Each structure stands twice: as C-alpha cells, then as structure tokens.
Amino acid sequence: MRIQALYQAGRLLQQGGNYEQALAFAKQSLAVSRHLRDRRGIARALGLMGWVIHWQGSRDGAGPLLEEALTLARESGDERTIARTLLILGDLRSRQGVHERAATLLQESLALYQRMGDSWNVAWALCALGEVARLQGDHERAAAHLRLGLALYQDLDSKPEIPYPLEALALAAADQGRFQRAVRLWGAASAVRDSIHAFLPPSYAADYAPYLEKVRTVLGEEAFAAAWAEGQAMTLEQTLALAEAISPAEPASFAPPPADTEPPPSPRARPPEHGLTPREVEVLRLVASGLTDAQVAERLVISPRTVGKHLQSIYSKLYLPSRSAATRWAIEHHLG
Secondary structure, three states, rough: OOOHHHHHHHHHHHOOOOHHHHHHHHHHHHHHHOOOOHHHHHHHHHHHHHHHHHOOHHHHHHHHHHHHHHHHHHHOHHHHHHHHHHHHHHHHHHHOOOOHHHHHHHHHHHHHHHHHOHHHHHHHHHHHHHHHHOOOHHHHHHHHHHHHHHHHHHHOOOOOOHHHHHHHHHHHHHOOOHHHHHHHHHHHHHHHHHHHHHHHHHHHHHHHHHHHHHHHHOOOHHHHHHHHHHHHHOOOHHHHHHHHOOOOOOOOOOOOOOOOOOOOOOOOOOOHHHHHHHHHHHHHHOOOOOOOOHHHHHHHHHOOHHHHHHHHHHHHHHHHOHHHHHHHHHOOOOOO
C-alpha cells in the first residue's frame, strides 16, 4: 500500500512539473520496494525515476534506469508495468536517435495495450511511433499514427495529452516545408496547454527549440508571431481540421514555401511577446536582468513558488529548455 501511495504521489508531482519532488518520492518508493523485495515495485519505481530524469533532459542518466526497470518488469510478469516501461524507454531511445530499437520497444508496448483495451496508452504508443516514423523520414506513416493518436485522445477528452500529437504534427509540417501551418499548430498546442496549465517537459522543449528557431528565421518575426496568434485563436475543432489537412509530402529544406501554399497571415493577429501574459513578461524581464526567483518574488510581491510556475509556463510557451535559454530569448527580444 505504501509503495503504491509513494509511486502515485511521484506520478502526480511529475505531471505537475515538480520533477525534484517527484524524483524524491520515486526514490522512497524504490527504497521500500527493495526492503520488501517487491520486484514489481522496484521496476515501477526505477521506471518512474527514469521517466522523470528523461523529462528533465538527462537522457543518458535515464537509459540505464529504464533498461533495469524493463528487465525487472519482465521478471515480475506484470504486463502493465512491462507495457509502461517499454513505452517510456521507446520514447527515450527515439529521442536519442536509436530509431530501430525505439520502434521495436514501442510496437511491443502498443500490442500489449491493445490487448488490455487501454485506449489512453494506445494513443500514447501510436504518437510515439509516429515520432519515430517522422524521424526516419516516413511522413505518411508518421501522419497516420499521429492523427490516430490525436483522435483517440479527443474521444477520451484527454486535454493534457492533445498538445503532444499537435506538436509532433507541427514538426512534420515543418519537415515538409509547411512552415506557417507548423506555427499555427504550435500556437494551437500552446493554447491548449495554457487553458489547463499543462507544461511541456524541458527535454521536449529542447528538442523543439531548433525547429522553432529555423522556422522563425525563414518566416521572419512578424509572420511567425501572426501565425502563432492564429493558431492560439483557433477552436479545438479548427485545430483538429488543420491537423487532418497535413498530407504526406517529400521532406523539404528550410526554405520559404511557395507563395500559393499558405494564405498570408493577418498582421493584426500578432500577440504580445508570443502569447506571454503581462505578468510572465514581467517575470521574464526580471529573470533576464539576473535576479533569482526569490528576488523576483520580492519585487513582484508574489511567492517564489509562483515565480517558478510562471517560468514553467514561459518555457512551455516559447519552447525553451532552461533559464539560460529564456534569458537569451529575452535579451534577443529586447526584454533584458
């Protein structure tokens, strides 16, 4: 009972972006599981530790934990723990560029979840396989997996997960040279995250950042901001229709798209500072000036915890992986 409680507490903290606390609970769960020689509990705790570390960005550190967790999960015979560990490890390996291994892990996870009738995790596995296909250059298979995963999340009304396939489809659109469409999808995903206060894991933000910078360079700052605002203003139905409209195409280099492939953006749609709220702009400006969270909190008469939440939201909206990256962004955009 205590093992389960510690594990679930760690999961909830992870989902809320409290990674250090989540890791602490996972370690407690691991210690109790080892004391009781509970192999399934050990596997789950190690898997959660690897998952948290992966989301934080330390993928090399996450790999051994997840591999050990998978071995123990198989020994325990618990299919749900096996399936979850396969899924997290597959996602990790795909983002490390080990695509064949990732695909094998994810396909096994998908098959297990399909047998269990677990639609939520089937959707996750499909989205992860879509990302692998995209990275391998198979745009048709990538779009098919990602759309199906998105449709399942929509059917389940699982708003916290809907941004992930949207962001992956945006990457697919960018790969194909559909840059304004990609930005609209990113903007729409950001709006969903804002509406439910869901954060993009730092490691994913680091993956997306180079794409955003390339697309921003191609389109120019004003066109990028306008397309982002258009995406943020779309309803979920409009966003899903836009996602469905992405058809397979040959990958394109990062060059301006032909004039007839995208409608021109509306200049009046430009948002203030790429969708940041006035308070987030204040926080970012003070952070860029070199103040600590405590100093920012004192200056704005808020708690350091609230400053941290604002920073997580800023990282998510701007697809930035760290405080230093946010500071650099603020300086480049004349906020520092």
